[in-house]
Amino acid sequence: MDKLKEQILRTSGVNTLKCMRCGKCSGTCPSYDEMEYHPHQFVYMVEKGEIEPLMKSKSLYKCLSCFACVERCPRNVEPAKIVEAVRLMVIRQQGENHLTANDIPDLLDEDMPQQAIVSAFRKYSK
Amino acid sequence: MQVNEFKPKIVAFCCNWCSYAGADLAGNNRLNYPDNVKIIRVPCSCRVNPMFILRAFQRGADGVILCGCHPGDCHYTSGNYYTRRRMALLFSMLEYLGIEKERTRVEWVSAAEGAKFSATMNEFCEQVAALGENKRLEDLRCKQ
């Protein structure tokens, strides 16, 4: 098997073969319109081994980890875990952090809770 | 395989409806398993009296495995549930008497699980072979 795909499957713990291509994940995704690749495509493309386009896509950072797709998937595929695994694969690479400490001051306002910063860091950088 | 490698004697009791059919399926699909496994057909795993198992050990078997339908799938609806209790207690007792627990096994094999049958037998044989001959329960006089 393709190494990238193997790594994604291991990190995510997802069995992409369980997907029956119903598209409910994409029907439910709140970030759908912001995404170039949608949740069902993440699952399908990983299954086909087309990982690189996903790694390059901004869609990775649009997933809100809201678990709606995980909750509603009739096949218990857990698409969010696939998105997360691809994102981890990217940000674990040297110099590929999507967010760095230097970016932060510009993004802040005085009401913003710490929670926003720590969770964004957890999702966007290593 | 080396020629002089120890080949344990394995008696496999198989229920007629699931496991025996599973073994047949292994045959149909040409899934090899050691020849030292010999199958005895019983209508249901619950037909297997602990005395048969002790008898096998007494007569020189090195391992005994009992195969039946998966719990809930018994052809006779509940036979294998009794098997499960009987064998849990018997095997626990044998272990308590110092008989290696790796010599006994219950496995649920359905009529569709030819691959599982073959894999189980390979694994069980290997496991028993690693223990060597059963000396603790056999009766030398029963051997020829």
Add this chain to the structure above:
Amino acid sequence: MQRIGVFVCWCGSNIAATVDVKAVAEALKSEPGVVFSTDYQYMCSQAGQDLIKEAIKEHKLTGLVICSCSPRMHENTFRKVAADSGINPYMVEIANIREQCSWVHKDKAIGTEKAIILARAAVAKVHLNTPLTPGESEVTKRALVIGGGIAGIQTALDIADAGYKVDIVETKPTIGGKMAQLDKTFPTLDCAACILTPKMVEVAQNENVRIFSYSEVTEVGGFVGNFTVKIKKKARYVKEDVCTGCGLCTEKCPMKKVPNDFNLGMNNKGAIYIPFAQAVPKVATIDPNYCNMLKNGKCGLCAKVCTAGAIDYTQKDEIIEEKYGAIVAATGYNPISLDKFDEFAYNQSKDVITSLEFERLTNAAGPTNGVLLRPSDLKHPKTIVFVQCVGSRCSADASKGKEYCSKICCMYTAKHAMLTRDKYPDTDVYVFYIDVRTPGKNFDEFYRRAVEEYGVHYIKGMVGKVIPEGDKLIVQGSDLLDNKQLKIEADLVVLAAAIEPDKSARNLATMLTASMDTNDFFTEAHPKLRPVESPTAGIFLSGTCQGPKDIPETVSQAGAAASKVIGLLAKDKLKGNPCVAHSDELMCNGCSSCERVCPYKAITYVDKEFRMPDRTTKVRRVAFVNEAVCQGCGACTVACPSGAMDLKGFKSKQIMAEVDAICK
């Protein structure tokens, strides 16, 4: 001492390629008791069979060992050969040297050695075999059909037509089942009532059929040909034979707020009711949970208006006991509860309904008299979204829904969509589908017509969420082919809920000792070759209790089940399986252990007088096996502490002889 013949089959090269068949035949010659041993290319062929028959004659054989393929293949063939030659068929044992030897070993020396051992074990067993004769039992010429839907009705009609008596037990006050609730049927679009109600009348008028409506099976005993069944006739507080079904009471009943379950709670009925106009039997029933007279003794209006004098507030449940030769389960299905799927807002909006509710909404006898009005405000819905596969095809670890495809939803949804567009062309109809599955005569054509002629919008994708906003339902789902997320403003959402077996089926299966799968569908004896029989002898399956199916399939299965029942009832006596348990009364302690493990209630106890060594007599309780009920599992033989219980054909000594032969 037995005179045993050993017959080693080559099975062409199947066996002969890995087992030296001649060496096996030769080796077996020296086994004690073996007087003849030979090999042949195809033992199961006519020539092979003749060879065995010759040998039996020539060598006066008393027992046969056939070294061949699995006994599951040809045991019966060789038993018949034995019987034809005057040997008891149970004096035959098979050594499985194909599936469990030649096919799984490659080395010929090893295969040959194992084949010899397997043959020896079979010889050791045959030495201890005894002739067995199957027992015979009488057949009660009456059948019971449990469930009065289309499956039960058709089964009963077919059995009755063959001249046998048959009883239908139905829990509801009327027969008719789900089909009575449907509007039109696919793919012909004829109205369900028009084709069902004549059958209901026919079954009611057939002199061979009795209908126990508003009744339940509470106890099943006995065995194939001889079942004893207890049926509880629930008190309906109306004398069934007196009530004329005029319906006056139902109009006068002051209690009007009883949810009408026939219309799935979408409107109300009285506390005394007749489910629908064509109900069979057409008699009233009082719901004791709502009737004021039954609850607190105040009212009694129905009794006053009933000119026939049919009302009886003192009626009690009644237990009827009847004997049957065969039982047919036809318990049907229900849509699943949608509580776990509230992303579709079924519990949050009245305008999200199930397909069965949609049937009632479009049915002329339904709550809206057949005019399609949505439940919340009784307005015409202008946009309707149908969602398929709600709760079907879910993976086992998804912790909700069913793993199987409910099979009928694609077709009825196409029907609903088509009928809506036909009657209300100004309505937009969308169907979200994962796959459209339409195998069946004229089925796909039907679905294509919905798309091509009626302009139903089929969208490949699934709905993620239904958002009730104002008086609209925003249906958010994906259109996979267009790679878009859609938000459709709908007025009505119809969910094709998965179907599941009726809840009563599990309890019934226990009573019948019939097996079920993990989804509570009854299991058939063989998925291909015995699809309408349960593995338990004398129990047959009809309709959706066995698996999801549509009406044509149900009716054909009902006919098939009926033909199996007729085949059984046509026999005067039944032959059983002779490999059954037998208790040696001299050794039996009467301890009940065997009775407790018997899955078939085949063991009873009798007090028997025994002569003691000192010439006195003693009465002891001993086990008695009903050989017609016993299926021969052997659970009792191990439970028996004294070893009094043994299993014919698989006696302890026989099995131990095999063990000894193998371990030698």
Add this chain to the structure above:
Amino acid sequence: MKVSYFPGCTLKNKAKDLDKYARLCALKLGVELEEIENWQCCGGAFSMGEDEIASKLSSVRALQYAKEKDQYLVSVCSACHNVLKQTNYQMQNNSDFAFKANNYLAFDNPYNGETKVIHYLELLRDVIGFDKIKENTVNPLKDKKIAAYYGCLLLRPSKVLAMDDAENPSIMEDFIKAIGATPVVYPYRNECCGGYATLEDKNLVNKKSGLVKNSAKNNGADLIITACPLCKYNLEKNNNTDIPVVYITELLAEALGLKEE
């Protein structure tokens, strides 16, 4: 009764009210929130990678702390709660992960998911009981129509969070009823506010939060309550709709007469 309490970073800072009133109200209702010593930030979001271990260790430490005290582990912040519950679930069901986590932390007694993690709302419902809140309500919020905002983290994944029906929840509505107000049920109450995307995609967050606020308002609510500081922030930053957002604990304090003016 005492319970272990994991406040989380934001409650120590921007969301002090959420924290303060949580403690005060619980105390009034007979439960002392004992802050875990030396707790470390949960990380804000649960990392779904099966091979992510280090990022979950702070949660395991908190869980072990509660286990040793034999107490419930309570948090108010939806995000902390979600991370703690998911980590606990992984400790229970993923033996490989549990083995590695225990190896890292080198506890005397290994931790295997023994602690029961509950959200503050569960504490109110299951331990204290909404009836008791009703009894202690001195200032019933009679005329208030309140929209409960669950967001995503409080309910999902429901297999793990196991707190309420994820699609049609009732715990916050029942809470609102207990303090004498009228709950407003609206369809967006369990949809995402946009979460941490607020840091870089204001537009996305604005859209998502707008849907929630509009929906609440359209259904007649005059107030939204939440348990999550980030939700509150995101909702408040959206100024298309004018509807106040407050923490559940603030509202509870008001009802119990503990609110400082």
Add this chain to the structure above:
Amino acid sequence: MQTVTRNQLVEKAKELLNNGTVTRVLGIKKGEFSYDLTPAVFTSAEELEKEFEFNGFAAANFSKYLVKLADGEGKILVFLKPCDSYSFNQLLTEHRFNRENVYAVGIECDGFADYKKIEEEFNDGIKSVEFNGEKIEVTTLYDGKKELAFADYMLERCKNCKTKKIAAFDELLTENSDETKNTRFEEVEKLEAMTPDERYAFWRNELSRCIRCNACRDVCPACTCEKCVFNNPDSGVENKAIQNSFEENMFHIIRAFHVAGRCTDCGECSRVCPQHIPLHLLNRKFIKDINSFYGEYQAGAEVGNRAPLVNYTKEDIEPKDAVGRGSEE
């Protein structure tokens, strides 16, 4: 020392004989020595006065005798100690005698002395053993009179008495008690903690002493089969007399399995074993496993209970998970 006295029992027996409640009394007959006791049937007040005995050695479980004796004319009186009462119920569950033919008087029990232990203490030459309160007075040929503490010389089963509750009776002669103790599995646990080799060595040492006198089987209240499998040529395990390894390998395992789930742990097997083999450790292993796998179960606690081996649940433990579980707990 027993609180219940011989005279109490004799008086009760006479009363029930006189008023016609029973026609026979099951009890113990005096022997030459105080420890030499034989169960017997008494039919008259005179016999009772003369020969009835009850002392610190009267440990025999009476229930098994009812299988043969509960058939005669009229009712038979049996005195049930807690241990006996469980066997009594178990036998009733298995329909082994007719309850209506028995009148059961429950008597409390404070434990019995183990003659084998006393004997070991004195090698040989014991002339008499008397019971006096908490003391046992032993007179020997060589050492004269010696006093032993009763508590130190109790039967193993009494030291680890599982319960003092009398589970079946028509009337109680003394108080019933709820006292229970949970020490009886300690020995089993010790064995479980050993390695298989150590266990094998332990059991080989014990079981190799077996002389196949069959006393364990003959005294066992669960062994009441019309025909014992060991005497039955058709059973495949027929074996009436000693063979070299059958005893060590088969006999005791088969016997223990046969009574598994039905054994009430009355301890008679170990008490009567002339070779001092701790047979109860086999039965208790089964009981311990049953309790841990399928929930607490006491055979004979109630009449009609379904024994664990003729019962099941769909969630039962798998054999592979069951084996060796004892040592992990």
